Amino acid sequence: MKMKRILITGGAGFLGSHLCDRLLAEGHDVLCLDNLYTGSKDNIRHLIGHPNFEFIRHDITQPIFLEVDEIYNLACPASPVHYQYNPIKTIKTSVMGAINTLGLAKRVKAKILQASTSEVYGDPEIHPQPEEYWGRVNPIGIRSCYDEGKRAAECLMMDYHRQNGVRIKIVRIFNTYGPRMAINDGRVVSNFIVQAIKGEDITVYGNGSQTRSFCYYEDLIEGIIGMMATTDGIIGPVNLGNPSEFTILELAENVIRLTGSSSRIVFNPLPQDDPTQRRPDISKAKELLHWAPGIPLADGLAKTIQYFKGALNSL
Ligand code: NAD
Ligand code: UDP
Numbered sequence: 098m099k100m101k102r103i104l105i106t107g108g109a110g111f112l113g114s115h116l117c118d119r120l121l122a123e124g125h126d127v128l129c130l131d132n133l134y135t136g137s138k139d140n141i142r143h144l145i146g147h148p149n150f151e152f153i154r155h156d157i158t159q160p161i162f163l164e165v166d167e168i169y170n171l172a173c174p175a176s177p178v179h180y181q182y183n184p185i186k187t188i189k190t191s192v193m194g195a196i197n198t199l200g201l202a203k204r205v206k207a208k209i210l211q212a213s214t215s216e217v218y219g220d221p222e223i224h225p226q227p228e229e230y231w232g233r234v235n236p237i238g239i240r241s242c243y244d245e246g247k248r249a250a251e252c253l254m255m256d257y258h259r260q261n262g263v264r265i266k267i268v269r270i271f272n273t274y275g276p277r278m279a280i281n282d283g284r285v286v287s288n289f290i291v292q293a294i295k296g297e298d299i300t301v302y303g304n305g306s307q308t309r310s311f312c313y314y315e316d317l318i319e320g321i322i323g324m325m326a327t328t329d330g331i332i333g334p335v336n337l338g339n340p341s342e343f344t345i346l347e348l349a350e351n352v353i354r355l356t357g358s359s360s361r362i363v364f365n366p367l368p369q370d371d372p373t374q375r376r377p378d379i380s381k382a383k384e385l386l387h388w389a390p391g392i393p394l395a396d397g398l399a400k401t402i403q404y405f406k407g408a409l410n411s412l
Contacts, residue, residue, distance in 0.1 A: 102126045102164065104207075106157050106198060107171030109136030111278045112212070112270075115318050116169060117141060121149055128163060132156040134186075135174045140277050157194035158186075161201065167325060168209040170198045173247075175214075177240065177368065178283030184242035191246030192253070199257040202264070210266040210325050211254050213334060215375055216244045217269060225342075225376035228269070228334050238370040251334065258332060266324050266331070271338025271377045275314035275397060276404035280412075286311065289349055290398070290405045293358035303367030305346030310376045312339035313397030316390035323386040331385055338377035339390040348394075355398050 103120050107113040108129030113136065117127050121144065129141060130153045144150045155161055157172040173190050174180040180187040195211065202209040218226045219234035234244045257263040274286035282288075292299050320337040343351075349362050382388045 100124055101166040104128045104165040104168045106130045109141050113171045114140035114277055115314055119318050130155050135179050157197055158189045160197045164205055165207050168198050168202055168207050171212040176283040180243040181239055187242040188246040191250045195250035195253040203261050208264040211250055213251050213267050213269045214247050215269055215271040217248050220372040224374055225378040227378040228336055228381055235370050240370045264329050267333035268324050269334050269336045272309045273312045273314055273317045275401050289352040290402055293352050293356040293360050294405055294409055296360055298363040299349045299360050300365050301345055301349055301362055302365050306344050308342045308344050308374045310339050310342045311394055312390050313392040316392050320388045323388050335381050336377040336379055337382055340376055340379055342376040356402055
């Protein structure tokens with residue numbers, strides 16, 4: 098197999114750092130670019146000094162000139178708490194980050210994969226969501242900086258492909274969880290696990306009847322790598338996620354059971370525009386990538402709980 102030079106933007110984040118591990122293990126040269134906004138050096142500390150690994154502290158809203166064969170564009174805060182903290186920066190990261198990485202891909206003829214999201218479907222009326230569905234996104238709400246930023250990034254990917262022949266891949270990632278999510282990430286799986294381990298109240302927003310479909314990171318990383326490896330004719334978008342759907346209340350009950358916690362469930366107000374249901378139709382990923390997730394929620398949660406116990410202990 099040919100050794101490639103691979104750029105991962107957002108490489109010090111939760112998913113990006115696992116992708117760094119995976120691609121280094123395959124023998125590639127990995128350039129990990131990150132401004133450490135939500136990512137952390139802790140996620141990549143074990144890679145510093147590896148002969149095929151370089152960390153570049155850089156903000157992807159600024160152009161960058163590198164020689165690479167492939168680009169995984171993951172830079173963007175993914176937790177609602179973090180992407181809503183500085184919404185203007187969030188949409189700049191998605192839009193200017195896409196322009197800068199696509200410009201780089203065009204210049205050096207690299208293949209580029211965009212980490213898009215199930216959020217492009219907004220609060221969907223079609224269930225489960227196939228890639229053909231155009232979505233129901235509020236363009237002016239508090240989630241718009243993320244949703245519309247990601248939609249614009251998909252648009253830019255398609256336009257660079259049609260206008261300049263850039264080799265692109267778009268994956269739409271559904272809720273993914275696992276070790277290396279930040280303790281203060283704010284997304285539901287890490288929140289519930291941290292609360293349960295600490296014996297604090299489990300904060301269910303709304304009545305907990307809204308649904309999500311949770312994918313363990315190992316499955317997701319396989320899907321992303323599989324998509325990058327497809328022939329140039331396959332550009333996506335392709336949904337990647339685990340179709341097993343749970344209510345948020347069921348998730349809370351699972352976390353309490355698996356941690357053996359004495360935490361109580363409390364109900365807090367539902368944030369604006371919180372999607373009521375979400376489940377991927379993964380027919381395309383099955384057909385094109387021969388990919389389907391294999392790790393059930395209880396198994397993935399158990400591994401993630403182990404990780405957070407260690408992370409909280411070492412604070
Ligand atoms: P994360 O917050 O852990 O990772 C994002 C990384 O991007 C962080 O390391 C952060 O510091 C970096 N970053 C943010 N803004 C940047 C900028 N301007 N310049 C350079 N680096 C920047 O989140 P994650 O869950 O690992 O998500 C990775 C990607 O996958 C994101 O693009 C996200 O939108 C997408 N995604 C994730 C999920 C999921 O459930 N985990 C679902 C859908 C899409
Ligand atoms: N949620 C919750 N309690 C929390 C964090 C999130 O009930 O402490 C809910 C949130 O309202 C949403 C779901 O869990 O309905 C998933 O939220 P998350 O922030 O993980 O990601 P989203 O899929 O909304 O982008």
